[in-house]
Amino acid sequence: MxxxxxxxxxxxxxxxxxxxxxxxxxxxxxxxxxxxxxxxxxxxxxxxxxxxxxxxxxxxxxxxxxxxxxxxxxxxxxxxxxxxxxxxxxxxxxxxxxxxxxxxxxxxxxxxxxxxxxxxxxxxxxxxxxxxYLCNPMLALAREMIAGGELGEIRGYRGLHAEDYMIDASSPFTFRHDPAGGGALADIGSHALATAEFLIGPIVRVMGDCVTMIGSRPDGKGGVRNVEVDDVGRAFLRFENGATGSIEGNWIATGRKMQHDFEVHGTKGALAFSQEHFNVLHYYSTSDARGRQGFRRIEAGPDHYPYGRFCVAPGHQLGFNDLKAIEVAGYLAALAGEGPEPFNFHAGYRIQTIVETIQRSSAKGAWMDVVLA
The missing domain is CATH 3.40.50.720 (NAD(P)-binding Rossmann-like Domain)
Incomplete structure (x- = not known):
């Protein structure tokens, strides 16, 4: 029992x-x-x-x-x-x-x-x-390939989380627009940052650019409220391993519903991924013969744990809520002492520190080091 x-x-x-x-x-x-x-x-x-x-x-x-x-x-x-x-x-x-x-x-x-x-x-x-999103078997595969040297030395990274749920300027002010709890960089750019560190390693230096495009919104009571948080937050990144890159969090990206994408560029190969088709990872290898080079499609399947727990057949695809189930399973294993916490409060604190460093960098117009107090 x-x-x-x-x-x-x-x-x-x-x-x-x-x-x-x-x-x-x-x-x-x-x-x-x-x-x-x-x-x-x-x-x-x-x-x-x-x-x-x-x-x-x-x-x-x-x-x-x-x-x-x-x-x-x-x-x-x-x-x-x-x-x-x-x-x-x-x-x-x-x-x-x-x-x-x-x-x-x-x-x-x-x-x-x-x-x-x-x-x-x-x-x-x-x-x-x-x-x-970090619980996706395709992200685990990408990290395994990077750590195993299949891409060679990692030189560049590009990450993006773009949606359009705040595109309507007439939509009301919400808790996400309050400086005490919102902004595109914190709300969805945090996913881009978490993915970047999951794949490449610690981010040590940033140059931010946070922009408010819709300056006020209806307050739901017949008036308006000024918006101080960013609608778009971007940053150039320097990683601890010497790689450079960029991320963007954008909640006014017209037509985008879930563009949580990344590209990783190395000396031997590259990876490309989109959350809008998140059961697929694209892989490019420089070792392919000339005239045969190009991104190949790796389809999620039972070989990519824990996909096989959900379905015995490749190509049938996992969904968003399946990733939550994987997250729950990892956390319960940690509660039972069967493994480490997959993404604990200290990890969440680190992401929020990077977010704030990007925001300060944007305000100062200067590169800043990521320092956990």
Missing amino acids: KPKLRIGLIGSGFMGKAHVFGFASAQKVFDLPYEIVLHTIADVSVEAAEAARAAFGFAKATHDWRDLVNDPEIDVIDITAPNALHKEMALAAIAAGKHVYCEKPLAPLAADAREMAEAAEAAGIKTQVGFN
Whole structure:
């Protein structure tokens, strides 16, 4: 009989639902060390919480997230609330001795993320930050090829995360537009940064350019609010291994729904990837005969763990929620002492530090070193 792991989820929106799907799929796909129990869900009102409880299969519902923290039966607090609320919720959970799974970005400020990471480490709490794009078997393959020298010396990297969900200037001001919790670089550029470090290694120096293209938005009450955060955040990068590159986070990229792309250029070969077709990795080798050179298509399949856990046939493809299931499985393995935390609060703090360094670099118009305080 497996021990039960009781989950308390805060938030039932897009990411809350994705987390629920991740827990549900992970139980069917992986041999988990725990039996997952969806214990209690919290949302902004009793009505919203009850609706989510019925839809997702939780045993209880509440409109106060503190009920989850104070419930001795709950083992893991899962936070999918707006960014500015992450710190208070996570610190309360840590103080109550509960493990914490939190969506990215970990906190609006690097100082807050550091405080959260240090509190978790001091209390022996295991944490996870939701960067599930890193769980794609194709990214694992890319990192394996890079580390194994198949591309030779890595010279260049280009990363991009572009969507168009903020393109309409008449759409209202949201928590993502608040300086305390938003901006394209922090919201989606953080994915580009996490992928860059996952593949190439530590970023040590940046030159940023953060731009606000839509300067005000309706406040939903008949007025307008000024927008101070970036709609587009870009940066040139220097990596610890000597490679150079760039990333971009852009939420006003017309026509783009999920362009989380990268290219890696080495002395022996190159890789190209797009999240819009994320079951495919393209590989170029300089060792191919002249007249036969070109990017070849590597299709995801059972040879690329853990694809085979989901499907025995290549080319049938994984989906976004499958990546959440892989993320959940990795975190539960860490909780059981079967491996390290895949992407803990310290890793989330590092990404937020890079984001802020890029923002400061943009304001100063100068290159800046990435330094964890």
